[in-house]
Amino acid sequence: MSLLKKIDEDLIKALKAGDKARATVLRGLKSDCKYRQIEKGEGLTDDDVIGVLSSAAKKRKESIEQFRSGNRTDLVDKETSELDVITGYLPAQLPENELREMIRASIEATGADSPAKLGLVMKDLMPKVKGKADGKLVNRLVHESLSEGAGQAANEP
Numbered sequence: 001m002s003l004l005k006k007i008d009e010d011l012i013k014a015l016k017a018g019d020k021a022r023a024t025v026l027r028g029l030k031s032d033c034k035y036r037q038i039e040k041g042e043g044l045t046d047d048d049v050i051g052v053l054s055s056a057a058k059k060r061k062e063s064i065e066q067f068r069s070g071n072r073t074d075l076v077d078k079e080t081s082e083l084d085v086i087t088g089y090l091p092a093q094l095p096e097n098e099l100r101e102m103i104r105a106s107i108e109a110t111g112a113d114s115p116a117k118l119g120l121v122m123k124d125l126m127p128k129v130k131g132k133a134d135g136k137l138v139n140r141l142v143h144e145s146l147s148e149g150a151g152q153a154a155n156e157p
Contacts, residue, residue: 002046002049003046003049003050003053003089004030004033004044004046004049006089007026007029007030007033007049007089008030010022010026011023011026011027011030014026021081021082022085025082025085025086026085028056029052029053029056029086029089032052032055032056033048033049033052036048036051036052047130047131049089050090050091050130050131051130051131053086053089053090053131054090054130054131056086057083057086057087057090058134058135060079060080060082060083060086061083061134063075063079064076064079064080064083067079090131091131091132092132093132093133093134094129094132094133096137096141099129099133099137099138099141100141100145102125102128102129103121103125103138103141103142103145104145106121106124106125106128106142107121107142107145107146109124110124112146113146114146115143115146115147117146118139118142118143118146121142121146122138122139122142125138125142126138
């Protein structure tokens with residue numbers, strides 16, 4: 001079953017169960033998917049839907065950070081519950097050790113040897129981890145790996 005159909009079915013279940021909060025989130029996701037479909041000009045694949053879901057999750061995470069800094073715990077709770085609904089449809093997140101291994105492989109494949117070539121590694125890596133890892137985390141780990149590699153290369157004779 002496609003991811004979009006699963007969202008449709010879960011929306012119907014939420015409406016029947018009277019779960020207004022969940023139904024609102026799912027309606028928003030369906031709307032975002034519809035806009036993406038119009039933008040694309042054809043039907044959406046599961047990868048396209050995962051991209052929409054990832055974007056929605058990223059927005060919620062950013063909102064949570066903002067609301068925490070503003071001491072708005074009521075809004076933090078609301079955004080967190082919405083994020084929980086969204087992440088239920090995303091693929092499982094990669095464990096950090098597996099992500100680090102993929103980063104190492106991308107660094108080798110691209111021949112990157114300094115933090116200045118971060119974009120090259122990210123371009124190679126992001127399609128492989130789309131929806132499976134947070135972009136900020138990936139960026140931070142790639143930067144750390146490239147910085148370590150540059151430091152080690154400078155220390156070698």
